[in-house]
Amino acid sequence: MKARRVRAALKGWGGVGAMAVVLALTAVFALVLPLSQSRGDGSTGTGGQGVAEGAQTKAEDCTNPQDQSLAPSGEDGETIQDIRERGHLVVGVDQNSYRWGYRDPNSAKKTSELEGFDIDLAHAIAAEIFGDPDKIVFRAIPTNERIPAIQGDRVDMVIRTMTISCDRLKDVAFSSPYFQTGQQVLAPTTSDITGYDASLANKKICSADGSTAWENLDADKKSGKLAASADIKTTVPNQLDCLVRLQLGEVDAVVTDGALAASQAAQDPTVELKGEPFTTEYYGVAMKKEADDLVRRVNQVLVDYRKNGWQQSYDKWLEPSLGESAGPPPVKYQ
C-alpha cells in the first residue's frame, strides 16, 4: 500500500493532488491500517500553490493532516497569557458564509453580530478562556488571507471553514478537526454538468482564491484529471462571490467545500450540488505555529464542545441544508 502511494506521488502528481489522493485513500483505510510512519510521500511533490509557495519544507509524517494536532491541555502558556492581558480574543472569521459565519440582515437583535456554526465555536473558545463568550473581536478575512493574517499576528486564530492540509501545516498549526466535508460541484439545476467529471469540459469554473478547491482544480487540470478545456481562471476573494458570478452567468459552475456549496444552494433554489464529494476534508481551527499552548487549549475546548454544544450548533445552523449529522469527526492526536 505504502509503495503504491509513493509511486503515485513520484509520478508527478502535484503535491496537492497527491494529497487529495492520500486523503481519499486514508479515508478508506484509516480504520483498517494502523498508522505508521511513512516518509517522502504526499506533500513533497511540486505543488506548493498559493499560500504554501516558498515554504517548501520537507513535510514528514503527512498522511492524515487532520490527525497531526497536539494533545489537549488546559494549561495556560505564553500565548494565552498575552491574550488574557489584551482582554479579548481576536478571531479571523468569514462574514459571507451562510450559516457558518455571516450577518443576518433580518436579525431581530438589531445589532450587527456575526452568527453561524463557526461563530458558535469561537464564542465557546472565548467562554473557556475568559469565562465570557463575548470577549471577542471578529476580523473578517478573505480566503487567501487566512494564513498571512495568522503569521502577521493580526488574529489569534482563524475559524473559517478552513481545511486542515499538509501544505498549510507547514505554515500554521491546526486544532483537531471539528467538521468533515468534501469538495463538490455546484451548478444551475438546468445545467448539463453532472459532477466533478468530463461534463466540466469547456465550462467556466469559479473558486475562491487560495482555497483547497482552487488548489485541487489547478492540480487536476495539470494532471489531466480535469478536462484541459475547463476554464478555472475565475477566482474570487470569497466562495460566495462565486454564486454572484454564477447568477450573473459569468461562470458555469462553482467548486467549493460541500458544506459551503450547500449553504450557497440554500440561498438560491435554482442551483444544486452536482455529483458526490470528490475529496474528504476536515475543518480545523488554525493558529500560529509556535502557539502550542493555544493549540492544546483549543483542543481541550473541542473535547468538551464535541460532547456539549457541537450537535446543538449543527442542528441550529447546518441541519436545514446538510441534513442529519452523524456527529463530529473522529479525533486522533499526534
Added chain:
Amino acid sequence: MTYTPNGGSAPPGAGPPTMPAMPPQPGPPAAAPPAAPVAQPAPAGPGGPDPTPPRRTAWAEGVDQLRAAATTEPGRLRIIGAALALLLVAFGSMTAWQMTERSDAADNVLSSSQPLSADAALIYRSLATANTAASSGFLAGGQETAESRQEYERGINTAADRLINAAANSEPGSESAETITRLNKRLPEYKGLIERARSNNRQGYPLGGAYLRYANAKMQVMLKDAEDLYKMENQRLRSDYNAATPYPWIAIGAGVLAIGGLVWAQRRNYQRTNRVLNHGLVAATAASTVVLLWLVVGHSLARAGLNDSYDHGVRSLNVLNDARIASLKARGNETLTLVSRGAETKKVDGEVVDAYDNDYKIQMKDLSAKLAAAEDLADDSAGESPVKGATENMQVWQDRHKEARTADDSGDYQGALDRVIGSDDKKPTGQCFDNVDTDLEKALEHEQGEFEVAAEDGKGAMTGLPVGAAVLAVLGASGAVLGIGRRLSEYR
C-alpha cells in the same frame, strides 16, 4: 488739368491724356477702380501691332500701371486712398475676427465648459454618494433606512441627469464622449447589482453582501472614469480660458499700422497743400483710434475679468470640489472599514494595515490640505466662513473617528458602528461628514457666484466689440476714401 510731369512712360507711349479722363467719380468706388480703368487703355494701345507683350503676366502689367499711376499726383493719391482703405478694412476685420474668437471662447467658459466641469464634479460626487449610501445602508444591519435609500436614489438620479447633459455637450468621438458612454452603460449595471443585493438582503442571505461588494468594485471603475471626465472637462475649461485671454496682437498691429498710415497721409497732405484738416482723413483717424482704444481697453478689461474669474472662481471651485470628493472618499472608506471588518489589508512601510482605514487617512489628509488651500484662495469673509466651518467639522470628525476605531479595535463593533452611522444622539461621524458637506456646498455656491460675476464682466467687456470694430472700420475706410477723393477732385 492733366499734367504729364515727365514722359517717363516710354514703351507703348500710352497717350498721357487717355487715362485720367475717367475718374471723376468720387468716393468709395474710386478706391477700388483705379486699377481697372487704367488697365483698359494700356492693352488697348499696343494691342494689335506689338506681338512682344503676350508673355507678360497680369501682375507685371499691374505693377507697370501702378508705376505709371505713381508718376502723377492723382495716381499717387488713388494708390494712397486704396492703401488706406485696405488697411482700415484689414484692421476692422482682424479685430472682428480675433475678438469674435475670444468672445466665443469667453462665452464657452461661461456657458459651456465651466458648467460641464461643474457637472463632471457633480457626477463624481453623486456616484460616490450613492455608493456610500448603499454601503451604509447595508452596514446598518437589517434593512436600510428610508433615508439612506433616498440618498442613494438622489445620487443615482443626479448622476444620470448630469450624464445626459454631459453627453449632449460632448464632441462626438472625443475621449470624454467615450468616457460618458461608458459611464452611461455601467450605471444601470451598477443599479442592477444593488437591486440584487437588496432583494437578497431582504431574504436574509449574505449573498446580498456579496452583490454589494461586486457593485462596489464596479463603482470603483466608474469613479475612475468620472474622475477622468472631470479632469478632461477641466482641461477643456482651461483651454477655453487660454483661447479667450491672450492679447489680440494681430488686430492691434493692424490698428497701429492703419493709424500710422492715416497720420502719414495727413502729414503728406499738409506738406503738399499746407491744409491742416482733411475731414475724411480726420474722421477715419478718429474712427480707427476709437476702435484701437476700444480693442485694447475692452480686451484688457475682459482679460482682467476672466483672469479674475479663474483665480477667484475656477481655482476655488476646483479646490472645493476636490475637497468635497476627498471627504466623500474618506466617508466611503470609513464605512467600508466597518463593512469589510479587516478583510482588506495593505502593507504600508512594512506594516500591515487595514486598506480602507489607510485610504481614509490618506483622504483625510488630502481633505485638510484642500481646505487649507481653499481658505487661502477665499478672498472675502463670505467665502472664508463656510470653509472655516468645514475645517472645524472635519476636526470633530477626526476625533470621533478615533473613538470609533478604538471601540472597534477593542472588540466593541456595535459601539464603532454607532459612532460611524448611528443616530445623532450617539454622536456619529456621519453627522460631521454631513456638516462638512453642507459647508462645502455653501462655499461652492459662493465661489460659483463669484466666478459667474467675474466671467460675466469679462465677457461683457467684449460685447459689441467685433461688430462695433467692423462698422467703425468701414466708416473709417469710407472717411479715408472720401478724404482722398476730396483732394483728388482738386485735380479735375
